[in-house]
Amino acid sequence: MKETRIGNTLVRIAGNIVPQVEVALGQGESVYFEHHILLWKHPQLNIGIKPLKGALKRMMAGMQIFVTEATGPGSIAFSRDDAGEIIPIHIRPGDELHVREHQFVAATGSIDYNFFRVKGVANILFGGTGFWIDRFFAPQQPGLLLLHGYGNVYEVNLRPGEAIDVEPGGFLYKDASVQMTTNSQRLSTGFLGGLNLFMNRFIGPGRVGIQTMYVHLPTAD
Incomplete structure (x- = not known):
């Protein structure tokens, strides 16, 4: 069992395959949190x-405008x-974390929750329709964010200018200071032609969370 605390709130995470997180307030x-969990x-x-x-903006994007508290x-x-792993992330006042959509579990009331859309070349892997990134920000008080990652979750700390290429389905979260782009490499198959290898490139400084089970969002027909 893992335990962490923020203020008078104690968090316990138990289980390996489909874990439970208990929050003692x-x-x-x-x-x-989202009510269905x-x-x-x-x-x-x-x-x-x-x-x-931003309720109007969320409605136009087809996203929820309420959460349960x-x-x-x-x-x-x-x-x-x-199956996967639930991880706690402490967010200090003034810090911001970007999270892959649909992988948020819960957050303390001191954290603001918003979102933004990834457009252009970076969304080529998602059918050109774009995909959404959840934005969590602690404006004044420290907060605790709980995320669900498929498989196991590993964190990479990038130095300034250091880069890592990640399979698009492996991205879970990143610090706001980390830049995300899409990198394409042409692979030749000889007389049969070739194919393109697409990876998400993350450039530091900051943390990148990687999940070991790939997630691919539905693309447009």
Whole structure:
């Protein structure tokens, strides 16, 4: 079992194949999440709806405009119905983390949640329709973010100017300071022609989270 704490909130992560994360909230402390990942909770825990900023923009993008929020005291547990790993990431005031869409589990109330769209060459692997990156930011207070990665999750720390090429389905998260582009390499197959190898290139400084099971979003026909 892994444990971490932020303020009066204690987080416990247990299990290997499909893990559970339990969040024990102190008086008045809160955590928000997508309702379908709720596994169990204490009866006294207060559950409500938290509207997200930029509701019109989110509606036009076909994304949710509300999340579910739990307020302590009491414990609540979450689990996704996929094999993988749940990882806690502490976010300091003023820091920002970019996360692959649909892999957010929960966040403390001190963290702002927004998104942006990746356009142009960088989305060529997603049918040219673009894909969304979740943006988590701690404006004033430190916060804790919980993510689900498929398979196992490994973190690479890049020095300034250092680069790494990652299979597009392996990207999980990155610091806002890390630049992401798409790199293409032509592979020749002789008389049969050739094919293009596409990789996401990340350039430091900062952290990049990599998941060992590839995820490929549906592309347009």
